[in-house]
Amino acid sequence: MLSKRIIACLDVRNGMLAKSVKFVDTKDIGDPVEKAQEYYEDGLDELVFYDITASSDDRNIMLDVVEEVAKKVYIPFSVGGGVRSVEDASKLLWAGAEKINVNSAAVKRPELIAECAHAIGNQNVVLSMDILRREECREFPSGYEVVINGGRTPMGVDALAWALQGESLGAGELVVNSIDADGTREGYEIKLTRMIAEAVSIPVIASGGAGKPEHLYEVLTEGKADAALVASMVHYGEYTVSQLKQWLHDKGVKVRLKY
Amino acid sequence: MRVAIVDYDAGNLRSVQRACQAVGLDGFITASPEEVLAADKIIFPGVGSSVSAVDTLHDRGLFDVLIEAFHKGTPLLGICLGSQIVLEHTEEGDKDCLGLIDGVVERFDFADRTYKVPHIGWNEINIAQPHPLLRQVEDGDEFYFVHSYFTRPTQQANVVATTDYNINFCSILAKDNLFATQFHLEKSGRKGLSILAEFASWEGGSTC
Numbered sequence: 001m002l003s004k005r006i007i008a009c010l011d012v013r014n015g016m017l018a019k020s021v022k023f024v025d026t027k028d029i030g031d032p033v034e035k036a037q038e039y040y041e042d043g044l045d046e047l048v049f050y051d052i053t054a055s056s057d058d059r060n061i062m063l064d065v066v067e068e069v070a071k072k073v074y075i076p077f078s079v080g081g082g083v084r085s086v087e088d089a090s091k092l093l094w095a096g097a098e099k100i101n102v103n104s105a106a107v108k109r110p111e112l113i114a115e116c117a118h119a120i121g122n123q124n125v126v127l128s129m130d131i132l133r134r135e136e137c138r139e140f141p142s143g144y145e146v147v148i149n150g151g152r153t154p155m156g157v158d159a160l161a162w163a164l165q166g167e168s169l170g171a172g173e174l175v176v177n178s179i180d181a182d183g184t185r186e187g188y189e190i191k192l193t194r195m196i197a198e199a200v201s202i203p204v205i206a207s208g209g210a211g212k213p214e215h216l217y218e219v220l221t222e223g224k225a226d227a228a229l230v231a232s233m234v235h236y237g238e239y240t241v242s243q244l245k246q247w248l249h250d251k252g253v254k255v256r257l258k259y
Numbered sequence: 260m261r262v263a264i265v266d267y268d269a270g271n272l273r274s275v276q277r278a279c280q281a282v283g284l285d286g287f288i289t290a291s292p293e294e295v296l297a298a299d300k301i302i303f304p305g306v307g308s309s310v311s312a313v314d315t316l317h318d319r320g321l322f323d324v325l326i327e328a329f330h331k332g333t334p335l336l337g338i339c340l341g342s343q344i345v346l347e348h349t350e351e352g353d354k355d356c357l358g359l360i361d362g363v364v365e366r367f368d369f370a371d372r373t374y375k376v377p378h379i380g381w382n383e384i385n386i387a388q389p390h391p392l393l394r395q396v397e398d399g400d401e402f403y404f405v406h407s408y409f410t411r412p413t414q415q416a417n418v419v420a421t422t423d424y425n426i427n428f429c430s431i432l433a434k435d436n437l438f439a440t441q442f443h444l445e446k447s448g449r450k451g452l453s454i455l456a457e458f459a460s461w462e463g464g465s466t467c
Contacts, residue, residue, distance in 0.1 A: 001382065001383065001423055001424075002378065002380050002381070002382045002424060003380060003381045003382065003401060005380050005381065040448070045380075045381055070273075070274070070277055071277060071280075071281075074278055074281065074445065074446060074447070074448055074449075074451065074452055075403065075446055075447070075448055076403060076443075076446045093271055094271075094273065096271075096273065096274065096277070098271070098274070098446060121270075121306055121307045121308075122377075123306065123377055123379065123405045124306070172377065172379070173379065201372055201375050201376065202375060202377075203375055203379050203380070226375070226379075226380065227380070256381045256401040258397070258399070258400055258401065258450075259401075259448050259449060259450065
């Protein structure tokens with residue numbers, strides 16, 4: 001039986017680990033390579049790195065980080081932030097990433113998903129979606145809107161429609177990131193995650209809002225997510241990856257315990 | 260020892276090369292039929308479509324070389340797509356493959372939509388018969404899978420392990436000096452690396 005995955009999300013700025021709260025006010029918290037290795041040793045299933053470097057001139061630093069991680073960590077990891085072309089995607093894969101994440105650039109130019117899927121395979125293309133809660137209306141029938149630029153720019157696109165379009169364009173997985181929940185540590189957006197997970201036939205990774213083990217349990221059961229993204233709850237040492245997995249296992253969720 | 264990692268434009272060969280390095284195995288990436296044939300061991304990884312993979316093997320003169328290497332006893336390790344192309348035929352693009360093991364490759368086709376395709380993530384293997392490359396692996400250990408097609412060997416003797424994903428499919432197959440995993444052992448943590456480490460000292464054969 002397939003296990004539910006626990007994925008740690010590492011925001012990287014200028015080669016250093018940062019944790020964003022509602023995507024503003026970020027604060028450096030260490031070396032991403034060391035953290036990645038620590039989580040790997042502790043049984044993490046997968047990693048996601050988001051490059052939040054402001055200037056594109058500094059993007060090569062991220063490639064160095066990816067090279068270093070790939071030498072030390074033998075689980076899948078994906079990289080996102082600033083992927084605007086097949087060339088960007090190919091560079092990251094060559095450096096050692098298993099998958100790439102597209103986000104803002106794909107909302108602005110959806111063909112990017114198809115181009116990447118064609119060049120590097122659907123299974124290696126993850127569509128990350130930043131989503132804000134809205135009143136249900138004609139424009140947003142799902143009650144959620146896609147936003148970009150770290151949540152600052154609403155795009156007038158319905159979240160569910162975008163998820164379905166992303167799948168049909170060739171995305172292999174979806175990250176459903178709730179901007180409302182992100183950084184609150186009060187739990188994932190269950191309703192949103194479940195709505196998208198039930199509508200698509202590719203894996204859905206829930207993101208934003210994890211603060212307690214119960215939150216992971218909720219989103220992996222009621223929320224129907226295939227994987228749960230965690231960040232601050234493990235970055236500051238409050239929980240370890242192995243503790244979270246043991247806790248989920250004890251609650252009857254199938255997770256990988258032997259590693 | 261010269262370990263050839265066969266380059267047929269099918270996925271991230273560097274990941275496999277790095278995993279080799281992690282267990283002290285010095286793998287070199289090559290598309291040369293002469294180098295592949297002369298190698299002491301051969302790894303053929305792969306992701307993507309077996310249609311283009313098989314075409315590329317033919318174009319580069321590697322198709323017959325892999326068959327020849329198998330018959331002369333070179334230890335071979337297939338990974339993911341590399342485990343599918345060793346069978347006789349694949350449904351994917353209706354392609355004839357290497358035919359080193361009797362059987363076919365089929366697509367997951369589930370009426371139950373809770374089973375998503377591709378099968379992505381960590382899943383357990385159930386060991387059907389012991390094998391020297393699984394010395395450090397136990398029944399129920401988990402490995403990382405990404406695939407939409409699966410192998411169906413004709414002979415049970417070639418099934419080393421199975422995995423349950425709505426159906427019970429063959430996740431490791433082997434025959435003589437050939438061993439092939441549907442999962443990405445290079446992305447499966449320590450358990451995956453242990454298979455590579457055992458491959459380093461494997462002479463071929465299934466005696467434990």
